[in-house]
Amino acid sequence: AQSVTQLDSQVPVFEEAPVELRCNYSSSVSVYLFWYVQYPNQGLQLLLKYLSGSTLVKGINGFEAEFNKSQTSFHLRKPSVHISDTAEYFCAVSEGNTGFQKLVFGTGTRLLVSP
Amino acid sequence: DAGVIQSPRHEVTEMGQEVTLRCKLISGHNSLFWYRQTMMRGLELLIYFNNNVPIDDSGMPEDRFSAKMPNASFSTLKIQPSEPRDSAVYFCASSPDGDTQYFGPGTRLTVL
Numbered sequence: 001a002q003s004v005t006q007l008d009s010q011v012p013v014f015e016e017a018p019v020e021l022r023c024n025y026s027s028s029v030s031v032y033l034f035w036y037v038q039y040p041n042q043g044l045q046l047l048l049k050y051l052s053g054s055t056l057v058k059g060i061n062g063f064e065a066e067f068n069k070s071q072t073s074f075h076l077r078k079p080s081v082h083i084s085d086t087a088e089y090f091c092a093v094s095e096g097n098t099g100f101q102k103l104v105f106g107t108g109t110r111l112l113v114s115p
Numbered sequence: 116d117a118g119v120i121q122s123p124r125h126e127v128t129e130m131g132q133e134v135t136l137r138c139k140l141i142s143g144h145n146s147l148f149w150y151r152q153t154m155m156r157g158l159e160l161l162i163y164f165n166n167n168v169p170i171d172d173s174g175m176p177e178d179r180f181s182a183k184m185p186n187a188s189f190s191t192l193k194i195q196p197s198e199p200r201d202s203a204v205y206f207c208a209s210s211p212d213g214d215t216q217y218f219g220p221g222t223r224l225t226v227l
Contacts, residue, residue: 032214036218041220041221042220042221043119043206043208043218043219043220043221044158044206044208044216044218045218046215046216046217049214049215051214090158102160102163102171103148103160103216104160105157105158106157107157108157108158
């Protein structure tokens with residue numbers, strides 16, 4: 001069975017600093033990987049996804065993530081954060097051969113950006 | 116372009132009452148997912164449909180929960196009878212291709 005680990009429950013950072021949110025997964029088969037963002041009192045919004053091809057994936061709002069198969073990781077990065085990036089970030093995995101996208105989510109990382 | 120629509124946004128009810136949550140998919144999407152989010156358990160998939168057919172309901176907690184898709188654009192999640200431990204935010208999401216999921220704003224359910 002798949003699982004996702006987000007080790008950091010909360011990451012405080014100053015505005016314009018770089019940030020990395022960590023995500024590790026476990027699966028016995030090929031996987032699809034996703035990062036979603038949840039702003040307060042809203043639903044989840046897709047930031048980026050890895051299905052195949054280039055291991056460096058670029059998403060919306062200046063975020064990017066790198067798939068590392070040997071380390072079973074899919075860390076999310078942004079070179080310079082804004083106050084508006086304050087939100088909860090969820091990493092998710094689905095098995096690549098199921099035909100339907102059954103996502104397993106991590107527990108989330110709260111990004112707190114301060115001035 | 117309207118996104119996924121959920122109603123009500125907030126629901127407060129008493130233990131034992133029936134609760135019905137509603138979801139309208141984005142036009143043209145053929146997959147529908149119901150999730151529950153709590154502080155203790157995070158985000159859990161309850162059930163998902165493809166072309167109106169339930170594909171996997173293994174996440175439904177117990178028989179008190181039921182979900183339907185009476186047509187291609189609408190779904191309901193019913194809890195009968197409701198219990199305090201059902202208090203959570205319930206999200207539905209739709210997908211056009213079984214790949215990217217688009218989430219609704221959620222329904223915050225409080226069972227007293």
